[in-house]
Amino acid sequence: MSITQHQTEAGSGMKPVGKAKARFGTGRSEFVVVAVLYAVAIFLTVGTATMNVQGKSAPGPQFFPILVCIVLYLAATLLAIQILRKPNVPDNTVHPGHGQFSADMLHDLGHLGKEEDAAYDAAPSQTPGKTWKTYSDWRTIGLLVGGVMAFVLLLEALGWILSAAALFWLVAYALGSRRPIFDIGVGLLFSSIIQLAFGAALGLSLPPGFVGGIF
Known part of the structure; x- marks a missing residue:
């Protein structure tokens, strides 16, 4: 940045623009799945507890429903912990020359080189002002x-x-x-x-x- 540009920005009172603070719900939409799992588990728990069992055969008709409830509670809890620890925040950056693919996929496939990342960081003005589209299937x-x-x-x-x-x-x-x-x-x-x-x-x-x- 030249001295003239620096003075112009300083005189106009412009402030550097930082990243917006992410909200708690950003990248944690999977909590909907957690809520559904807990709801199904509670519904099955109530149904199993109020089941009219005839006879005293072992293991009995309540055995498998209890196992399913335990698995549902465990899966919902582990998923909630994973979402809290590592929210799945979508990547909204543009990577020129790689088509409509996310950065995670490009890194996994090994198609995103360090040289191209450095070139993109050095000349961001040459890339289109476009963001990735996130959607549900x-x-x-x-x-x-x-x-x-x-x-x-x-x-x-x-x-x-x-x-x-x-x-x-x-x-x-x-x-x-x-x-x-x-x-x-x-x-x-x-x-x-x-x-x-x-x-x-x-x-x-x-x-x-x-x-x-x-x-």
């Missing part, structure tokens, strides 16, 4: 929410094995898997194992659907 969210709703509505008609396998395939597809035959096979395997576990170990039968009428 509403397509994936819609597929997951729609899949769970369809699973609840079709559980009685299709039965546990088919509806759970279909839900597994839809979740895998929403998260990027493109192997439908493999995913459906894995879904059928796990849903069948769960059906047998509930029937043999707990004496409980999950909804058989129209498949139960065939056999």
Whole structure:
């Protein structure tokens, strides 16, 4: 900066612009997931505690719900601690010559060199005044929410094995898997194992659907 520019800025009373102080909620939007996990865990806890248990078989029908509640409480607590310690603040800087990618991804892939970072810091005026766009993947969210709703509505008609396998395939597809035959096979395997576990170990039968009428 020249002496003339320095004097001009000093005479005009301009102050250096610093970074705005981040709010507590910045980068901590995942607390919504924590709240949902705690809500589901509390709902299952109340339902398990008020369950009308007939007989004194061991481990009993309350065993698996209690395990699920413990896992939900533990997962929500660990996630809350992680969010408090390391908030996921989006990177709003521009990295020229690397397309529409975030800095974290570029560093992970090893495509962001130190030389280009130094060149960018030395000549920031040559880069466009553009910020990264942060967004939610509403397509994936819609597929997951729609899949769970369809699973609840079709559980009685299709039965546990088919509806759970279909839900597994839809979740895998929403998260990027493109192997439908493999995913459906894995879904059928796990849903069948769960059906047998509930029937043999707990004496409980999950909804058989129209498949139960065939056999």
